[in-house]
Amino acid sequence: MPAIAEGPLPNLLLAGFPKTGTTSLFSLLARHPEIGGSRVKETEYFLPARYGESMGPQSDYRGLFAGTEQSLVRMEATPAYAYGGRPLLDAVESLLGKPKVLFTIREPIARLRSYYRAQQARLRIPVEMTLAEYVSLSAPLGRGALSDRSQDPFLGVIGGMYSEFIPEWSNKFDVRIVAFEDLTSNTPEVLGALAEWLGIDAAPFSGLDLPHDNPSVLYRRKRLQKAALAINSSLEPILRKHPAIKTKARAAYYRVNGRPMPKADGDIDSEVLERFKEANTLLAKQLSELSAYKIPPWLTE
Structure with missing residues (x-):
């Protein structure tokens, strides 16, 4: 279809990862006067490309940024973009050019437990399903499952192997990575570093506390x-x-x-722990080569 020239588009994507604090970070960033957030946090506009489906009209997407025309930074946050692969990245580049891309990451076991509970709260898996049962269904899934919508509730394991996904984004876009643990414990410092990266004044972030959004x-x-x-x-x-x-x-x-919400207690299968360990080792190497905010402690222990 022909390109639609009218209406603003984002130049910042919070592209991942699910259950790592993207909602809280989006809320914080949106309070800055030079940042305009989309009308809904997760526009999901590019998500169909991940599943081999057609995207909606550009005019609908642009409409989600109405009122942000004068904003220096315009952003949206769809954490499921992280798993989109080449089709989604190409779609982003085709429409947006070279936006800045921001990822949040979290210690993978903590993220796995949070993702499992979130699927229960959202009625996607039975509330009676134990963590062990969930892991037994999630662990066998590889990247092939990411293009199948029916498998989305079971991405607790592969979805936390960040090293599988970050390089394809960093090879194409200007990427920054924030650890959830740093965001919660050093919020002013994290926001200051992001302000410098985005080319905006850090002062409006002063005194802001991290909201606890999107609890399960x-x-x-x-x-x-x-x-x-x-x-x-x-x-x-x-x-x-x-x-x-x-x-x-x-x-x-x-x-x-x-x-x-009871704690997602229960031992994690040793094979899954080993897979996370291997992925984290690779991730630490990748982050050392990027302008990451800080290497999180769980990657150096």
């Missing part, structure tokens, strides 16, 4: 949870502009239908 909470009644997920999705453009209202609404809902 179990439910009492499945039908009510299903309805709540649908309402949250449809109202996100409004709630994104009014975080205080979202916080109060979420707290009220949890009082009605939430129940504590």
